[in-house]
Amino acid sequence: MLLAAGVGITPVLGLARALRTRGSDYRVLYTGRTREHMAFTRELEAAHPDRVTVVESARGARIRPAEVVTTVPRDGVLYVCGPMGLLKDVRQAWQQDGRSPTNLRFETFGTSGSLPAQPYRVEVPRHGVTVEVPVGTSMLDALQASGVDLMYDCLRGECGLCRVRVLEADGTIDHRDVFLSSRQRDEGRQMCGCVSRVAGAKVTIDC
Ligand code: FES
Incomplete structure (x- = not known):
């Protein structure tokens, strides 16, 4: 079919x-x-x-x-x-x-997600890093640019390689991937940094 x-x-x-x-x-x-x-x-x-x-x-x-x-x-x-x-x-x-x-x-082709994109901050305590994620930039790109190395492959939310652990989210995670299951999305403990965003002020992650 x-x-x-x-x-x-x-x-x-x-x-x-x-x-x-x-x-x-x-x-x-x-x-x-x-x-x-x-x-x-x-x-x-x-x-x-x-x-x-x-x-x-x-x-x-x-x-x-x-x-x-x-x-x-x-x-x-x-x-x-x-x-x-x-x-x-x-x-x-x-x-x-x-x-x-x-x-x-x-x-899949580019998703606009279910919430409007907005800038937010991502904090990575393990690396002592906090970076801004502007509209039009992915969390993955923002982290890479600040020296935090993440694994990735598809960059389309399909493979899950760029998944990060969410420690705390000040806002709603707008899951734009097709990798995580509904249960994993509902739990809100991980997100795919290549496509997903946070509609809020900040997210704290581990990677
Ligand atoms: S790189 Fe494949 S889901 Fe993010």
């Missing part, structure tokens, strides 16, 4: 083409406001007859992640590309249905 929302259709086009070439069994679920606002709809439907479902939100149709998951065979793979909110909901539904994490693939 290929699930795309908005510009998330871009990688899905190539995936669908590859699956067709291989003769695989696949379906494409594509959501956006209306057909008129959605790119490649006609091309997609023409290239993959009977395999594409278009869901127009402005006409009252909705993607329901739990229902989408149940349409995927137990050994099937779900590939998602879309906004972070959809991705989180799908991920949760996938976990709740007891599916294998390796059978859920996703692609």
Whole structure:
């Protein structure tokens, strides 16, 4: 199952083409406001007859992640590309249905988070460092610039390598990654410094 929302259709086009070439069994679920606002709809439907479902939100149709998951065979793979909110909901539904994490693939593109970005301070007692994290700069970058070395890889909130331990947060952690589970987010004891921010004055971390 290929699930795309908005510009998330871009990688899905190539995936669908590859699956067709291989003769695989696949379906494409594509959501956006209306057909008129959605790119490649006609091309997609023409290239993959009977395999594409278009869901127009402005006409009252909705993607329901739990229902989408149940349409995927137990050994099937779900590939998602879309906004972070959809991705989180799908991920949760996938976990709740007891599916294998390796059978859920996703692609992320820059997230604006759920709270507006604002400057905040990050304090690292272990290194005796306090740095400002301005809007437009990640915590990871701010720490690196002040000499605190952190591991990282994807820089997109996917791998979790840049995770830091949160000792105290004076504000709300705006988790913008797709690595931490819902439980880990709720606990608020860690955050991914490459994308996540704090909506507040300060966060104290260990790394
Ligand atoms: S570097 Fe991969 S989640 Fe931050």
